[in-house]
Amino acid sequence: MELCLYTDSVPDLTLEEALDLTVRLGGTAVEMAAGGQSSAPHLDVFTLVDDAEERGRFADALASRGLRMGAVNCSAWPMHPRKGTRHVEIMEAAVRLAEQLGVKKIVTMTGTPGESPDAELTNWIFYPWPPENIELLHRQWDETIAFWQEFASFAADHGIERIALELHPLHMVYNVPTLLRLREAVGPVIGANVDPSHLFWQRMDPAAIVRALGPAVHHVHLKDVEYRAEQLALAGVLDNRPYSTPEERAWTFRTVGHGHGAEFWAPFIDALAEVGYDDVVSIENEDPVQDAVEGVTDAARFITPLLH
Numbered sequence: 001m002e003l004c005l006y007t008d009s010v011p012d013l014t015l016e017e018a019l020d021l022t023v024r025l026g027g028t029a030v031e032m033a034a035g036g037q038s039s040a041p042h043l044d045v046f047t048l049v050d051d052a053e054e055r056g057r058f059a060d061a062l063a064s065r066g067l068r069m070g071a072v073n074c075s076a077w078p079m080h081p082r083k084g085t086r087h088v089e090i091m092e093a094a095v096r097l098a099e100q101l102g103v104k105k106i107v108t109m110t111g112t113p114g115e116s117p118d119a120e121l122t123n124w125i126f127y128p129w130p131p132e133n134i135e136l137l138h139r140q141w142d143e144t145i146a147f148w149q150e151f152a153s154f155a156a157d158h159g160i161e162r163i164a165l166e167l168h169p170l171h172m173v174y175n176v177p178t179l180l181r182l183r184e185a186v187g188p189v190i191g192a193n194v195d196p197s198h199l200f201w202q203r204m205d206p207a208a209i210v211r212a213l214g215p216a217v218h219h220v221h222l223k224d225v226e227y228r229a230e231q232l233a234l235a236g237v238l239d240n241r242p243y244s245t246p247e248e249r250a251w252t253f254r255t256v257g258h259g260h261g262a263e264f265w266a267p268f269i270d271a272l273a274e275v276g277y278d279d280v281v282s283i284e285n286e287d288p289v290q291d292a293v294e295g296v297t298d299a300a301r302f303i304t305p306l307l308h
Helices: 016-025 047-049 052-063 083-100 130-159 176-186 198-199 206-216 229-235 262-274 292-306
Strands: 002-006 031-034 070-072 105-108 162-166 190-192 217-222 222-227 251-254 278-281
Touching: 002 016, 002 070, 002 292, 016 052, 016 292, 031 278, 047 052, 047 083, 047 206, 047 217, 052 083, 070 217, 070 278, 083 130, 105 217, 130 162, 130 176, 162 217, 176 190, 176 206, 190 206, 198 206, 198 222, 198 278, 206 217, 206 262, 262 292, 278 292
Parallel strands: 002 031, 002 278, 031 070, 070 105, 105 162, 162 190, 190 217, 217 278
Antiparallel strands: 222 251
16 A cells, blocks of 8 residues: 555645655655645646646656655535536546546545535435435436436546545445445446545444445555544534544544544555455544644654554
C-alpha cells in the first residue's frame, strides 16, 4: 500500500508546497479535488482539461518529485435539485482529466435526488417509515441507478476502471447494503471509498466492511473520529450541532491516531491486505482542533509503520 495525501487537507498551502509536504511525509501519491463540495485549491479542472501546456506543467510538478496521481477526487452531489447540473459537469471534467493524466480511478459520492422535480433540496431517507418515505426511496433508487448506469458508461469510455464512492451519510450509498445494491445494478466499476471516520460515527466496523466488500474496495481515506461519551449519551450519533464547537458534540473528526489507536488501525490495514487491496491509503484531515499541516504529519507518522 502507498501513502497518499489528499491535498484538500492542507488548503492554505500552494500546489508546490502541498507536493513538497507529501514527499516529506514519505508519500508517493497525491489525491486532488476537482471541485464539487470540495474547495479544490490545487487544480482548476476545466483549465487543465482544455490547456495542454498547463496540464503538462502540472504533470511535471508531480513527476519531478517522484509522485503520481493516486486519484482525481470529485466529492460532488449529482442529482441535487439545484447543484446537480454543475456538479455533473465537474464530474465529467474530472473523468476527462483523469484520462489525460493516465489515471484510472475517480473518487466521488453517489448524490441524492430531491423529493420531486420542483424540490429545492435533497431528501435523504434513512428510516423505514412512514410509508410515503419508502415510496420516495424507491423512486430515488430508480433515478440513482439510471444516473449511475449512464455516468459509468461515460467514465468507461474515457478509460476509468474504478469509481470509488465514499460511504457517506446524506448520499444514497453510505453503507455496505447500499453500495452492493448499486454495484449489482451498474457493474464492478462501482466500488467503495472506505473512510473509517464516517463509519465510526455511525457505529459501524470499518474492518468488517472491508472484508464484506473485498474487491469492491476501490479507495481508502485515512480519517479518525473522537467520541465524547457524556455528549454521546445525551445526543446520540445523529448530533447536528456545529463542527465549530467540537467540545459540545458527541463526536468530532480527528487526525488519524487521535481518536482510535493502533488497536484499530493495525487490524484495519491487515483487513485491506487480506482482501488484496494494494493501492493508495490517502490521508484526509478535517480535524477542527489541530493545525492542518501538523495533523497530516502526525497521521503519516502514525500510519506508516502499519502499512504493508
